[in-house]
Amino acid sequence: MANLIITIICIALTAVVAGMGLNYINTEHFFGKKNYLKIEADFNNLKASYDVYVIAKNTKPSVANWQDDLRSVRTNINTSTDIIPQDLFGFTWSYNIVNQKPYFCLSGNFDNVVYEGMKETQKFLSSKPVYINSSCGLRSNADISSGNLAITYWM
Numbered sequence: 001m002a003n004l005i006i007t008i009i010c011i012a013l014t015a016v017v018a019g020m021g022l023n024y025i026n027t028e029h030f031f032g033k034k035n036y037l038k039i040e041a042d043f044n045n046l047k048a049s050y051d052v053y054v055i056a057k058n059t060k061p062s063v064a065n066w067q068d069d070l071r072s073v074r075t076n077i078n079t080s081t082d083i084i085p086q087d088l089f090g091f092t093w094s095y096n097i098v099n100q101k102p103y104f105c106l107s108g109n110f111d112n113v114v115y116e117g118m119k120e121t122q123k124f125l126s127s128k129p130v131y132i133n134s135s136c137g138l139r140s141n142a143d144i145s146s147g148n149l150a151i152t153y154w155m
Helices: 002-020 027-057 066-074 112-124
Strands: 092-098 101-109 130-133 148-154
Touching: 027 066, 027 092, 027 101, 027 112, 027 148, 112 130, 112 148
Parallel strands: none
Antiparallel strands: 092 101, 101 148, 130 148
């Protein structure tokens, strides 16, 4: 009889927990870490392409044609993939120069999973000038919970 009562209590507790929708796994953090690997690799690839371009051409890529400029010096490298990263969850890559200082930026509408990935990227690149804010080109960090979201990597 005691076993029957314990079984009924266990079934009832299981139903209550399942009904409440408890989630013990932080999937946003997991996918954020996965996104960090992609964002960090894309930043490193863009920086490497930028460095090759500056050495080969003795000038910075143009803001208007930066993608074609970077592709122009990397075509001799045996790779089947485009050196310009693909958009990530609707976030787009951009390049700009402010006061003779160039930067690459990934920006879009706030997404918590991408934000987690950006924070991890910033931790990994902590020795470099990388900032998370609401728009590209800012040299400060801000806690963002909605609206625009951007991570800027200054060269």
